[in-house]
Amino acid sequence: MFESDDESLLEITRDEENLLSSIKQKIKNVPLSRCICRIPEEQLKGNVDKYHPQLVSIGPLHHSREDLRSTEDRKWLYLHALLSRSTRKPTSMDARLKICVNMIKESEHEARKFYEGNNVKLNSHAFVEMLLVDGCFIIELLLKYSAKELRRGDDPFFTSMEMFLRLRSDVLLLENQVPFFVLHRLFKIVQIPNIKDHSHPSIVTLSIAFFKRIIQREVKNISSQHGEDFKHLLDLVHNYYLPTTPKFLSSSTxxxxxxxxxxxxxxxxxxxxxxxxxxxxxxxxxxxxxxxxxxxxxxxxxxxxxxxxxxxxxxxxxxxxxxxxxxxxxxxxxxxxxxxxxxxxxxxxxxxxxxxxxxxxxxxxxxxxxxxxxxxxxxxxxxxxxxxxxxxxxxxxxxxxx
Incomplete structure (x- = not known):
């Protein structure tokens, strides 16, 4: 009798596990509302430079564009600088690279949903590589902006003001984004140096510093209000523009x-x-x-x-x-x-x-x-x-x- 009850309990537990597994899979596959989209053709006419990157591609929508290939090597240099930075932890560059790649592989399905409906045709290998290179490039860019000692003297992104301003604009474009959660997870893996005025820098505080002159208001740490739940960098800056006063209610439309x-x-x-x-x-x-x-x-x-x-x-x-x-x-x-x-x-x-x-x-x-x-x-x-x-x-x- 006891054994029978035990077997019944075991069956119920298996049923529960199957149900939980089914629910988790459905939750995983729920499509997100799109937050990285292509601009309609009508809006692009005569205004391509306001929507399409002119210097560097970030994310899959402009990946492998021939006219942006000249900056691809610079992104790989930034990736190498970020992953090879010395650390107090006995972790090699190869080990950090492997951890980053495995994290992105596990996040691929979630990341692809940000581009739902945009026909991202990159295969899994290319998509993971793109997120790794572009994500690490953004992090290293933010670090170099806040810490001059990390910059190289021959880095055109920081020796030419015209190039830097174009780069900063490119990083803000809607079509030129990667999910913020990818940046956040990469940031937790790589070695972050001590930076003056940032005792414990976060990806949010470094992003705010980078876009400070664009925000046009007193900059406080937005993470205290919004955590780190941003869709991408454009969304982070957009949050600084949101009104704090009550809206004007209307009875008409x-x-x-x-x-x-x-x-x-x-x-x-x-x-x-x-x-x-x-x-x-x-x-x-x-x-x-x-x-x-x-x-x-x-x-x-x-x-x-x-x-x-x-x-x-x-x-x-x-x-x-x-x-x-x-x-x-x-x-x-x-x-x-x-x-x-x-x-x-x-x-x-x-x-x-x-x-x-x-x-x-x-x-x-x-x-x-x-x-x-x-x-x-x-x-x-x-x-x-x-x-x-x-x-x-x-x-x-x-x-x-x-």
Whole structure:
């Protein structure tokens, strides 16, 4: 009798194990929402340099492009430098290389899901090698940026400012990404030297240091708020642009959410003022004043906004804060008069110097307006209603055309 019960218990345990195994396999095979996508052909026309790498390929979407082969040797040099760095642990370069390769092999299925729908045709061997080389290249690049003593005198990425700026832009492109979890896992394997001002550097803190001048705000350690759960480096930078203020709720949808120009609003007694805010997207309205954080237009601004917008649409989430911000700017800024007004309000910091660039950028950035205003969660949707309510309270009879 006892033996029979024991055999029955054993059978139940095996059934449970089979069930658990089945559930784990299904979880493993659940497709992620895509977060590294190709840019639609319509958006690429005339703007390839804003979406496609010009110097170095990262990830599978531009792998083996003939015009980028000149920098492939540099990536292998970075890989060698990272894996051969001396360590207090008695681990050889060959041993570290083997650990890295085995880790990536185990992560291959998970990593491929980041490119779901993009027809990544690399076989397993080529895909693993690509993640290893590109991932280690990124880590070594971040280390060399923060620690000058690690750089070689003949390294063109750091001896030519033009090349460095192009490289930094390439590393931010949506089509030029590898999953962040791969970087994180590689970082835990390789030997990280002591770096001045970084007592215990992490992949996040080094990434923040590398992109600090692009972020346009006081940089704090974002890992304390978001951990290390980023999809890729573009996502990490994108997190620094997310608004912290409550969104403007709206009872209407579609084009009713779009504002008149800044000059038109100014004529209706609406004032503009520079906001002191943590992020660029923290826009506020109170007592007839629209407060907007200062924006400095730089050479990389258009590229950054374009790739943020592409990422928000690729990811499939209805919340598209940067898309909302750019759409709002397009509504407010349609002439040089609008630029001058926002410059005097200390919102467009270098607006007078770059009037043509600002107008051209906002005109050219493609945001599908029907999708943007009808299908997404427009962050500033209720701003127009708040302005109208304010005008009604001060009994102005000549309203703008709503």
């Amino acid at each position: 579609g084009r009713q959410t779009i504002l008149p120009t800044a000059s038109t609003l100014h004529k209706k007694w609406i004032r503009f003022k520079q906001a002191e805010s943590e992020t660029l997207l923290d826009i506020n309205f109170k007592k007839g004043v629209i407060k907007i954080p200062p924006l400095k237009i730089l050479d990389h601004t258009e590229l950054l906004f374009r790739n943020f917008i592409a990422f928000e649409h690729c990811h499939g989430d209805k919340a598209k804060p940067v898309t909302s911000y750019v759409l709002l700017l397009r509504s407010l800024i349609q002439s040089e008069d609008d630029i001058r007004l926002l410059y005097k309000s200390r919102i467009l910091v270098n607006g007078l110097e770059r009037q043509e660039q600002i107008l051209d950028m906002l005109k050219k950035i493609i945001v599908e307006e029907e999708e943007t205003t009808m299908d997404m969660d427009f962050y500033y949707g209720g701003l127009r209603e708040k302005i109208k309510e304010h005008l009604q309270t001060i009994k102005i009879n000549r309203f703008m055309c709503f």
